[in-house]
Amino acid sequence: MTRHAAKVAMPELRFARVAATIGDPTRARMLSVLLSGESLPAGEIAQAVGIAPPTASGHLARLIDEGLVTVSPRGRHRYFRLADAEVAQALEALALVAERTGPATIWSREAYRPLKYARTCYRHLAGELGVRLLEAMVERKHLASASNGFEVTRAGRSWLDSLALEKPLAKLTPARCAYPCLDWSERRDHLAGPLATALLDHFLARQWLARTKESRALKVTPLGGRLLLPLLE
Numbered sequence: 001m002t003r004h005a006a007k008v009a010m011p012e013l014r015f016a017r018v019a020a021t022i023g024d025p026t027r028a029r030m031l032s033v034l035l036s037g038e039s040l041p042a043g044e045i046a047q048a049v050g051i052a053p054p055t056a057s058g059h060l061a062r063l064i065d066e067g068l069v070t071v072s073p074r075g076r077h078r079y080f081r082l083a084d085a086e087v088a089q090a091l092e093a094l095a096l097v098a099e100r101t102g103p104a105t106i107w108s109r110e111a112y113r114p115l116k117y118a119r120t121c122y123r124h125l126a127g128e129l130g131v132r133l134l135e136a137m138v139e140r141k142h143l144a145s146a147s148n149g150f151e152v153t154r155a156g157r158s159w160l161d162s163l164a165l166e167k168p169l170a171k172l173t174p175a176r177c178a179y180p181c182l183d184w185s186e187r188r189d190h191l192a193g194p195l196a197t198a199l200l201d202h203f204l205a206r207q208w209l210a211r212t213k214e215s216r217a218l219k220v221t222p223l224g225g226r227l228l229l230p231l232l233e
Contacts, residue, residue, distance in 0.1 A: 021066045022094070026051060027059050031068065031082070031091055036216045037123035037197075039072065039079035085192065088122030095184045114217035116185045118209065123197040125209075125218070126183055130190030132232040133199070134180065137191070149179025149193065165202050203228060 022028060029049040034040065040048075046056035060080055063069035070083050082088050118129040125133055137143045142156030152160070178196060180189035191199070203209045208224030220228065 018066050021062055021068065027063060030059060034069065034080065034082045035088060035091060035122060036120045039081040041077050041079055045080060082122060085122055089181055092121055092181065092184050096182060115215060118218040118220065119216040120218060121181065121190065123200060124192050125196065125200045126190050127185055129232060131183055131186045131188050134189055134191040136232050143178060148176050152177065152195065163202060165198050166205050
């Protein structure tokens with residue numbers, strides 16, 4: 001093998017190793033659980049995917065080694081989460097590719113409807129409500145196109161101030177503050193980035209949305225029906 005060929009092959013080997021790590025069915029399910037954006041202990045992840053804790057530990061070690069998952073110690077426990085938003089975007093894109101050849105009726109099935117309507121994609125709102133959030137903010141000129149995604153306009157800052165976000169907008173850095181993320185089920189963009197995270201945190205803290213135990217699906221609460229949904233019309 002020539003020196004040039006060796007240099008070309010190395011990135012391909014790295015890509016193949018990461019792809020193989022994601023491609024294992026058990027690890028794929030674990031990554032899907034972590035797409036909620038939450039930090040979870042190994043036991044909870046194991047229970048969610050239906051495997052024994054020792055088995056989960058081995059898979060999590062592989063995911064950490066490949067840079068897909070990070071771990072943080074908290075007292076006597078260790079909590080795992082996706083490494084970053086880039087990993088989440090890659091997983092969402094793979095889900096999009098995987099489903100494009102599936103039956104057209106998949107999103108009308110009972111098990112899929114809650115995910116289609118509203119779910120977490122890493123740490124932001126996805127599904128129909130996520131797409132509607134981005135479209136509403138653009139239509140109302142709260143966001144304007146920028147070279148790195150979107151920038152918040154003066155009208156957008158006023159709107160965000162009226163929401164009284166738990167994470168003030170002033171603390172969000174302008175670079176990659178908000179950008180589009182292609183939605184798995186809607187095949188249109190929803191909002192991603194630190195601003196999207198701040199908005200989802202706000203919706204959850206105000207109990208306009210609630211997490212579900214069964215999946216990444218989010219439920220609109222009665223309070224959210226009165227206060228959140230009108231913001232997206």
